[in-house]
Amino acid sequence: MVKNILVPIDFRVASLNTLKLAMDYCKDQKVNAVLIYAQHLDDSITELMFYSPRKIIRSLQSAEFNHALEIIKNRFEGILGDIKIELFHGNNKNFLNNFLSAQKIEEIFIPKTYELKITKRAFDPIPVIKTANIRVVELEWNVTYNKTEQEQLIALFN
């Protein structure tokens, strides 16, 4: 039985630590991961006409982030099935629960201390995630991540 899990990210390498710890947490169970990036939907008509989540996601992914994702994929090759990256637009409970049932999510993992980086249009999804109808696991990182540190692959190695 494959378990679907959800992990919020901010497209920094450090935020992938949650996924790494979640995989450790899941032990030998097969897992499909859905990574979400929370962002308000643009309200201009032209933006909505040419709305393409793939394009937005691609523009947010840095080379370092992709390397880090590949590293995690290689590390957990046996148990980690698909990794999907999705945009999360609604900052309310109903949207979250619809999203969770559409993606068939069974468990959510959020970082306990790490703060997701909030850029212009992004928002922090963790408060709304905590209201979910399914189990939310808070993962504690044993190393505090230095926020001033440059965006580097090193962030994954704690």
Next chain:
Amino acid sequence: MITKINTKIKVALVVGLVFITIIIIFGVAIYFFQNKFSFEDFYKRLETRASISAKYNLEPDTLNAGSLKALRNHHLEKLEEEKEYLIEVLPGADVSQMSKKYGLPEDFLNDLLSVGRSRAKSGNTFFAGIKQVYDNRTYLVIVSAENYYASHHLMFLRNILIISVALVILIVVSLSVYFSRHIFDPIKQITDKVKQISTENLHLRLDKNNNNNEISELINTFNDLLSRIETALETQKNFISNASHELGTPLTSIIGEADVSLLKERSINEYQDSLKNILQQADRLDQITKSLLFLAQTGYKGKADFVETLRIDEIIWETKQIIDKLNPANKIFVDLSLLPEDPKKLKVKGNRQLLQLAFANVLSNACKYSNNKPVSVYIASSHALVFLTIKDQGIGIPETELGYIYDPFFRASNTKLFEGYGIGLPLARNVINLHRGELLVTSVLNEGTTVQIKLPLIFFS
């Protein structure tokens, strides 16, 4: 100089010729088509008149004829030298006689008789005629006139065209000469300025011009090149002074030791002691020259051809064993939490000895500058690269000196308490570069240094 003048002339010629050709084609085309059109138009006017006059001359009694005549007289402009001919063609009439009698061209009449309508031109006079049959008799109705428009307006147009084309050619030629002279001015300035720069005044730079064009790009490129050359020269100067210093220190010790022991007679023990010291210094000298040689060898690119397939984690363990022997107090931890499950993702092509040497240098530096505090080694791999991260909690490198750490013999200002001669890191970097990898050092002073090494995986290289 000759080639430059040639370029100038070439530019002037090309620009000038292209413009002149276009202008001439333009002028000739205007004149030609206007000329043609005016002839065609004039013949049509003559033919209209001929057919009208045929109507009222041949059918004089009808009501139409009167009104047509009135219309013609009132509304059709009288042409220059306009003449109307109404000729009855009698059977067996001689065309040449007819032509002499009316002063009409003979070919025109022949044509008119055989075809039914015809046009001709003699000098400035134009003829147009039609053949009409009325009451079983054949008539030729001919109108002739001088083309005032062709003779005057067209002439005027031709003069205008000739004068304006001549003017334009004059302007184009002078402009193209002017531009071809001055378009190369900035390049000439650059050449003059670059000529002034020699090894003595490498700090000189070309003046920036603010236009965002090719010239400023060229200037920037030149300035970048000069900066690189300056740095390289600086490095070379530093290298020589550092190297002579490093080589000189043990030599001075040897000479001093020998001098002192030769001052007076000494006991065997004292001789042995000083010989031991001399040997120690000589050993050090030997080590420096050996590592210098190694550095020089690995510095050559493209020579190395690696065929051996190596597992990177294996090499790390072997290196750790070597360091364990040399420095048993080390605390190197190999972190496998991100090790890929598939061992194929750890295989690189390379030279075992060289990679061991590189890793040993990096690891022993990490131990040395942190006084044997824990050093972590992380191994991870993406789809195309294997990443090694070596993290220590040592003294770090001052930020301002990070740029020089790959220079041979360079030692950071906070390393005075540690032994070493600044060859290890450049050597490691050379080795990694040889393997088409990348070595990156980041550091926070007094917190630690992180060395990140990327090597291409075998099935992607």
